Amino acid sequence: MAETKSSRFPIYAVIATVAFKLLFLLTHYIQEDAFITWRVAQNLLDYGVIGFNGDAKISASTTHFYVFVSYLFNLVFGKENFIEPLLIFNSILFTIGTLLLSHLVLKNPWHKAIFIFLIGILPPAIKISILGMEYGILFFLEMALLYYGFHKGKKWMLTLLPVLIMFTRIDTVIFLGIVFLVDLFWNRKIRWNYIFGGILGVLSTVAFNWFYFGELVNNTITAKKLLYSENFTIQQHIGYFFKSFGNFWGMLKVPGNFNPMTVVILIFELLCFIYLIRQREKRNYFLWMIFIFGWVKQIIFISQKSLFDWYYWVPQLLLFVPVLIFVLEQKEKRNLWLSLLVIFYIFPMFVFQTVHCIATGNGEWNYRRTIGTFLNQYEKDKNQWILLEPAGYVPYFSGLKTIDEVGLVDKQIQEEIKKDKVNYWINTVKTRKPKYLLSYQNLYEGNSENSLYYQTHYRLLKEFRVKDHLKSDNKILEKIYNLKPSGTDYNLYIRVD
Template identity: 40%
Template sequence: MIAITLAVKIPVFLTKHIQEDSFITWRVAKNLLNYGVIGFNGEDRISASTTHLYTVVSAFFQLIFGEDFIYPILVFSAVLFAIGSIWLGKILFPQDTLRRGFFVVLLNLVPPAITASCVGMEYGILFFLYCGLIYYGFFKLKNWAFFLFPILLLWTRVDTVIFLGVMFLADLYLKRKLNWTFIVGGVVGLVSVVGFNYFYFGELVNHTISAKKIAYKNLTPNNNLDYFLIQWAYYGGLIKKYSFVTLFIFLGFLALLCFAMVKIIKNKDRIAYKVKVILVAVVVFALLKISVFAFLKAYFDWYYWLPRVFLFVAVIYYLLNFVRIRKRILVPSIFLIFIGLYLFQLVQSYAIGYMENTQRVQIAKDIAANGTNMEQSILLEPAGKIPFYTNLYTYDEVGLVNKKILDEMTADEHYWWMNSLRKFQPNYILSIGVKPDSGKGYYQMKEGDKAYFDEHYSLVKEYPIAEIHQNAPEIVKLVYGVRPIGKDYFLYVKRNGKP
């Protein structure tokens, strides 16, 4: 089963779609190996990555494989995701190995499973740990699982507390008594990770949470209910377009899900009581996390990958268990639908990978051609691929990887970018969307700032996204026509000599 799921993932790997923020974690891991510090810029301690456990795992892979670590760690993530799906299959189909096999393959074909396991983030590990707790804790009734998995989950991401809370209530409902091992595991995990953050970084939560709260506070165009509903559907569903059509499609999917769950809960012949509770729990978790994060304005698609996977778990279980059609019609029909979903994501991944490799990776190559190191610096956004491949000291425009930028944002909300430029004098500037001297967006300037900028920095190269779209393969152009991906970039270099 693992081999089959890996075969499905190989075409996705070939698209070169790797999530930008994966490179932030990988840079932190590289920093840990080179400087012995969990940070982003040499000896500066900062929790720039959202995940401690995956940082350590990434450091291990870089230590073993060197610069060629990326595909081994992507395969490792895909294998862990496959194992997690197999554990779920054993819970849902303990006796029926054929349906279990169909379940595993179908689950690994859906778009959120592809992105969670193939594009470099920590979600392959996270799904493995989620399913490990469910399988060994709830299904196998192993006490050690209730202690170990909460600790590992919280060290992977602190927001797994939502999953742990829902599963604790499910366990309480099943056993009608408190699971003290579960409680101790959760407390030890939470106290240890928060304590580590406080004593090592001097903060209670990951720095990225604080940075996004400050940098994105004015990002929402409005606070109307219709906007939040559309955002909820945008991140809860598969259609990446802010529109009422997206909302109606998501509501239709939820209606199907609700129908399936009612059928599952009412069945008294074939479905074990514990299986029903587990399915209800993972669906509640999925909808709760999607709703909470959408309401809190979490504008990052990867937060929602695994909740979407769990929604598909319930739908696939229903299709394999309840749809009364002859197998010779049912099985091919279901596979055709899910292969369609797979191809839908494959084309999207191809479009994203093409854009990133012809633009951001190319920018990194252009900068690295000059010879770069930590003694030189860059001011840019985002802080993933380009800092990873150039090894430049990095100031990012959100403040995720450098606290000095947040200090400037706090001191002057309007002119922090120009103040940072004057104070830190980076060797390179990479502006996004517009040129800095336009005075738009982040790049607001006071009187005299434009002259200062023109005197000290010169434009080296432009990277127009329209040119990339125009030169893309035809199938990718179709994606860009529906969902434009990417922005213009403008690379500047300091005038006073070679950087």
């Protein structure tokens, strides 16, 4: 009876972890790109087209599968009420994913329960759960593949899950490839069901892109590569790496060129991994998979100058797994090890992320969202266009047709970038004549031909300033807002002719 009860501890831990993290929904910290996916889902609902602006087809979201999931939640709960249920759904799926992972690497139910909770409150886990991105679903699918496909030997899972994983994000080919290679070297045989699933996943994703959008890869990849591509010297590559690596292998985005905490954790992760794989346990099979994937994914994306931190959430967590296993399985002074880990790392990380969520949630929801709601009330004609960056909050809450600077949601601007990358913004304004411009800069400054054009054809409608949203009746919240102001000052212009 006691054994049966203890075997339920991991399930209780899942419930407790999800319930605990639901408090973060109060921060309203939702990633900008989530609103791009949700607008695509609502565009599908309204026009029957996967797009962003009416009936024009465009893969504005990086994830097809999550678009369809978001579409279903909009359909069931309505446009006004789907966000919270979807965030809860994401959090539940992610936490179930950590449960499956605990089954792969731990035996003791108590250890599993502690593992689930501690990994669930690390910064990347909180962000995966509440920021509205597709990584909650993705993490669940990847861990389900390892557990049901490779641990339980369910052949149909080896075929189905790679398709769903690839359809969620095309870059998951890295994860699927690493898993295949480790399995091949470990078992010295080929799982043909998995090969078939991988091929089917690639073909279905590419075929969907080609036959629906007329492109092989998502437009988001094409647009970012077009705008952000630069030629770096070897010295610049090295300098860029040392300036950026601390943001990715650690769990903190610390400004500056050197982050000693990241180096310490990185070394500790490596030492714990080496210690564990020397024990010749069956779980080493999965430890090799997740640890090699964590390294490879980060190295590839850092080498491609991918700054967006969500690319690194899953690798950050998987690389930290050996640390938690090492501490939980200490036979002597386990409580001391665990206490030190919680007090000096996990709890400070949790506090940092809490402050970050509150401050950034204020900057996004209470500030940037108000730009969209202002435009929604001011402009009743939703066929009018706005040129801006980024394409999340403001387009979603304004309902206006949108041209974004990067070209994620509008392909025409990509043609202007190809023709004249330096002047593509002003050229787009002149040729497309959008009714609204939302800019970080004062477009009237200077005596150039461009500033004269803006002064002639556009009027400053409203200024939006971060400093105006740093007040709260709650003094603690106000201190947090001022400690870490989040957002960017904007100027909103309206066309006068």
